[in-house]
Amino acid sequence: MHIMEGYLPAAHAIGWSLASAPFVGYGAYRIKRVVREHPEVKMLLAASGAYVFILSALKLPSVTGSCSHPTGTGLAASLFGPTITTVLSAIVLLFQALLLAHGGLTTLGANIFSMGIVGPFVAYGIYRAMRSLGGGAALAIFVAATLGDLSTYAVTSLQLAVAFPDAVSGIGGAAAKFLGVFAVTQVPLAISEGLLTVIVWNLLTKYSSGEIAVLDKLKRRIA
Template sequence: MHIAEGFLPPLHAAAWSIAAAPFVIHGTRAVVREIRDRPESRLLLAAAGAFAFVLSAIKLPSLTGSSSHPTGTGLGAVLFRPPVMAFLGTVVLLFQALLLGHGGITTLGANVFSMAVVGPWVGYLFWRLTRRAGIMPAVFMAMMTADLATYCATSLQLALAFPDMQSGVLGSIAKFLSVFAVTQIPLAIIEGLIGVVVMRVLISVAKPELTILGVLGAQKKEPADV
């Protein structure tokens, strides 16, 4: 999900930045409302951002010669819903680009769209779909699918920018997915298991806050303009 600086054609980089911008703006407003309405959630917000930063900064070599990363965005989507992760994920990716050389500024919009928009929304969808099976299975599914969805989105972005000469965009998508899949599928499963461990810890130390957020028990009531 860290497309390197200058790797995308300028038109594609600009298009993905435009596509990501409304989600980031909405997410910024969501974070402001969250802090205003529930100031006690500040520590969890910071923890969600730090978790995503640390996990997605881990760079693992892929068997196909590329590299893979966990994303960590599924947990924040479960705790605060996807709009918040659009903002936190943007901050994470910006700092990683500036401090670690992961990704780039020109490709920030594309990386934000895949990791901070698509990943959290897919993870949250699976959280809602599997919530009746229990908190831990739902957290596992949220973390795993957020990871996989991010790399599927990245594969689409790269395929659109570099279609195959013979098979076009579809063939290019298959090639990019195959590059990531060997490493990313087991990595996504591991990320799901890590999410379960982290949620168990959070329940033991922050159960009241999780209850207020709606993670435990009934879902929280959202402001009318969300």
């Protein structure tokens, strides 16, 4: 879920950019290290980035100043961990802002925080927790992708509420209103994304099982 160009006050835009910057920097370090040590995962990394780009470009108009869409970050987070997914999301969001008028440069930091940081961390945490408890990979991927998407929309609602609190009920009331409006489109989108991600995951495990095994070992050491 993207906040559109110029919609946030300048102080908010700068604040979200500063909050997102350390995650992007560490994620870039992680990508460089993983690719250097295991160049065989490059194609899987590219495929994960393409998945984020394609799904997050499928936008539906939502409340003024935003739009609803799948995020695609659950797959990358489950494969590579959340911080690498942050960088993939940042690249996707930048290209979409420049080429598709989707999101924006002034709201890039806020969109990275919701879609590229919170969503991937939630998805990764759920996936690892369910797998460690003995849950099947397909179910873990479905829940991770679905809730990762929903957490992104929840954070976007909070970002908009902080920027534009309700005159009577304040930030909490505004957040509840944004959540209620977004839910109409975002909940079915999130469930659909979860189902599609399971299909893609099954294909990857069939044709790239060796690379996935390498990534599983890496994730146990560093997220």
